[in-house]
Amino acid sequence: MSNDENFSKLIDKEKYQVFLFTCPTQIPLNIALHSWFVINNQGKVSRWEVLSRNVSHGAKWNHLYLNFFLPFKGVEIISSSKKYFWKPKLLGKIEGRVAQQMSEFIEKSPVSYPYCDKYCWHGPNSNTYTQWIINNFPEFNGRLPWRAIGRKFVIKKYEKHL
Secondary structure (H helix, E strand, O other): OOHHHHHHOOOOOOOEEEEEEEEEOOOOOOOOEEEEEEEEEOOEEEEEEEOOOOOOOOOEEOOEEEOOOOOOOOOEOOOOOOOOEOOOEEEEEEEOHHHHHHHHHHHOHHHHOOOOOOOOOOOOOHHHHHHHHHHHOOOOOOOOOOOOOOOOOOOOOOOOOO
16 A cells, blocks of 8 residues: 555545655755645645745745645655655644644745745755744644754744734
8 A cells, every 4th residue: 555545544524634744855865854734624635845946836936835746745766756755754643623723824824934935955945844834833743853954944934823
């Protein structure tokens, strides 16, 4: 059974859910981790992440992407290979009212995240983005590991959820 099939079983189309995933980054920096969120708005599943690439894509805001990869697929082992992907690891999830608030916050991030137009290997990057969201929702039970370089990047504009 593939990761997509395993993680797809976690989706409850009756609920709001937020999942935090991670996987190694692309070679040669694969000692570090890449993180992203998958949100489920009662059956509407989407993936939100910051990527180093800045390529044409249907829903993107500079380095912030919506659904660049399938929700439960890691990133390519070798950039742009489109054949071999790292296996994702689930770091945390939440359901219910807080998940609905997080989903709304994430969906508004193209206008509220202060670093959509910047990317650097040590931050701001994908881990800066996911940590920014985690910081706004202390109820969320996910935590980025030490290999998530960029998680400690100082965010100048701090948006607090209501």
